Amino acid sequence: MGPERRQALVLAAYDRIARHGFDGLRLRDVATDVGIDHSTIHHHFPTKQDLITAVVDHATGQFRSTTPREGTAADRLRAHLGALVKMIEERPELHAVLRELDVRATRDPSLRVVVAEREQGWRAALTEVFRQEDAWVAGLTPSAGAELVIATVKGASLRPETARLILHHLEELIIR
Incomplete structure (x- = not known):
């Protein structure tokens, strides 16, 4: 479930930015969107910056x-x-x-x-x-x-x- 969950988190963060702007990006909301506990997100992305970098990679890719x-x-x-x-x-x-x-x-x-x-x-x-x-x-x-x-x-x-x-x-x- 690692790569799939990681991709789900990236897509949830991407969607949050698209709908609410960068200021609407909250890790707790991203975790909720994916159906995981907030603390679990850090197993995939140690920092918010790491998640944002993954969103940049997804978008520019x-x-x-x-x-x-x-x-x-x-x-x-x-x-x-x-x-x-x-x-x-x-x-x-x-x-x-x-x-x-x-x-x-x-x-x-x-x-x-x-x-x-x-x-x-x-x-x-x-x-x-x-x-x-x-x-x-x-x-x-x-x-x-x-x-x-x-x-x-x-x-x-x-x-x-x-x-x-x-x-x-x-x-x-x-x-x-």
């Missing part, structure tokens, strides 16, 4: 296959943005959790490190896409392109009903 490896750089970026739009529209709770974690990370140095480490792969993948060809507007460096995409996706995810339009406009602005 859902993005691993959103950047295609084949095609031109511009086609790969289009496909990536399309996959993100679909995720924003179909799983708004995922993005609500991620934005809650982003906001909390501005005040919590240990969470900031965790979030930055998990975003490193996304940032590196985008930077590599922007290095591949000269399909971008003049003056757009690979690192600036990556940061522009990340910031726009994060902002667009706050309003799922307009995300498709916003990310389409981003695409039009940066791809020649």
Whole structure:
């Protein structure tokens, strides 16, 4: 029951953050949601920070296959943005959790490190896409392109009903 219970705790914490925000995350409530005693949660996660790290891993792990490896750089970026739009529209709770974690990370140095480490792969993948060809507007460096995409996706995810339009406009602005 170890891995299953651990995953149930992660999903319960994820759901709590999605529904009540980061400030609504209480270990006692997470334990109750899973049907265990509060003290038992510490057998799976010694600290609340450990549980939060597992939630970050769960949330960010859902993005691993959103950047295609084949095609031109511009086609790969289009496909990536399309996959993100679909995720924003179909799983708004995922993005609500991620934005809650982003906001909390501005005040919590240990969470900031965790979030930055998990975003490193996304940032590196985008930077590599922007290095591949000269399909971008003049003056757009690979690192600036990556940061522009990340910031726009994060902002667009706050309003799922307009995300498709916003990310389409981003695409039009940066791809020649």
